Amino acid sequence: MDPYFIPFLNAKTLEDRYSKLSEFLHKTPILTSNSINSECGASLFFKCENFQKSGAFKMRGVSNAIYELLKMKNKPKGVIAHSSGNHGQALAWAAKHNNIECVVVMPRNASKFKKKAVLAAGGEIIECDSNISSRINTVKKFCETSGFIEIHPSNQPSVILGQGSAAWELMTECHKNNIKLSHVGIPIGGGGLAAGTGFAVSIWNKTHGTSIKVFAGEPEGANDAYRSFYSGKIEHNKDPKTVADGLRTELGNINFPIIQKTIDAIYLVSDTEILEGQLKLAERLKLIIETNCSPPFSAVYKKPQIFNNKTIGIILSGGNIDLRNNSWGS
């Protein structure tokens, strides 16, 4: 366990921090659908992080990271991240609202839609080549000369802790309404949401005497987390291919041990299942949600032997879609 997490092993301290963060976040609603429940033979509670500020759960992680930065004696000149998606957008948004400068390193060929979103959120874009080493080096070089600090999307303790607040809110709200969750499901890509959720649920279970299980859904075409989880060491994606573009990333050395300790299972789903899941969620819940949201939902459909008659919270991770260029269900 990274020393950062130790104070938060106490539920009161964790709750205090999440309560503090809630000042900067939307308390997102939890939606249900009778028709989905009857099809799945289970009770599903969808935590709608597509309604979160900046349109994704990523705002939770960056809010906690920036909260930590602002407590420092020597505040950094700015924050930087390489991201072609929601993390960059969330970081730019949170930085702007805290009067911090923000640079997002994006591949030259990233979509105009995503670049526009980062600029609209108040970030500055620095372009790099479309490969991971160019991304990393561009960030490193910039940090050396600028006094900026990197906020990693998934492998940074403060970010991981922040992401756990979605599950905490979900469990708190269900508890208030006497809904006894058996499972919480999340998608897994870089592992930040997975580790944060696992951590938060394990603290909740200890305090409340519950035994809520955490499962992740992962695309077959980017299955590094699945292989890592079952081999016990970090495995890599050679050429990740999946429609869930936010889940092509890989686990990191900080989140992996937490995932190993606090997640119960990872299920693989195909791109067809992901697209069908996205379409079903959109049609039934009337929500704009990304392909990245589907894997845990698709896993519930795929594994009735595990999920039948269960009470399942699912975190819908985000809703930032280029609708003009989106094909639903195919």
Place this chain on the structure above:
Amino acid sequence: MDPYFIPFLNAKTLEDRYSKLSEFLHKTPILTSNSINSECGASLFFKCENFQKSGAFKMRGVSNAIYELLKMKNKPKGVIAHSSGNHGQALAWAAKHNNIECVVVMPRNASKFKKKAVLAAGGEIIECDSNISSRINTVKKFCETSGFIEIHPSNQPSVILGQGSAAWELMTECHKNNIKLSHVGIPIGGGGLAAGTGFAVSIWNKTHGTSIKVFAGEPEGANDAYRSFYSGKIEHNKDPKTVADGLRTELGNINFPIIQKTIDAIYLVSDTEILEGQLKLAERLKLIIETNCSPPFSAVYKKPQIFNNKTIGIILSGGNIDLRNNSWGS
């Protein structure tokens, strides 16, 4: 004023009825968007009827119609409507949940998606030719031999009254939260939602000493309500053409006098404005909503001289879209 409405001129009686109906309905959430507000220079409160049962506000009208039927001594054998859209789906749904049979008359060339939705809601489909007289005659003929009763989508007092419950809920919730609405906006097609909203708001204003105005948005390509409203007599659409397919219908002799008396203005919007409005609502609110939802929202964008600094409730009418065949923004 149709005699049906007279008992409901008393706010207490109206509230009692809406409270009774709420047992059969979802209390839909009200959403806001900071970015939309700052772009419009106004405060907008979106009443999300896309989350209503069957995916549209139509459930409100049919719920009240069926509530009335069930009070009758000789209950009808079933209900029937001609509808190629949300009304048929809502009627089928409400009938099924009240153990009444339901027939929906649909043009032979109606989309498979819409037919599937009616069947899934529990309705039986009878096909007719794709023109209004074939629709009307098919319903008439069926009623003569079957003992079924027609529930009209917009020109029937009980349906109109039911539709008004969306605005009533919106005003009640805003009032509770000390939000002082200046306007309520709705789309106008057949006129049922417009008349119901106008009626409900006028009763609210009388009771609460407020002066909330009601405005409607209408597609330029199906502008019968606009012309009727300003000429003072029912005008017709010769060949209505608009992407807002639910708004191609015409006003009726029951809802028109109510609209004349209780609506403050009707604004026309182009198909381009409707599609841009739908895209903006989807991107910012993360909601699946129909083109039919946009006209009042697009009118707010179009008329800053009227809506600047105002506090506006907008009823988002529904979210039943064939996503596989939908092009956003064009």
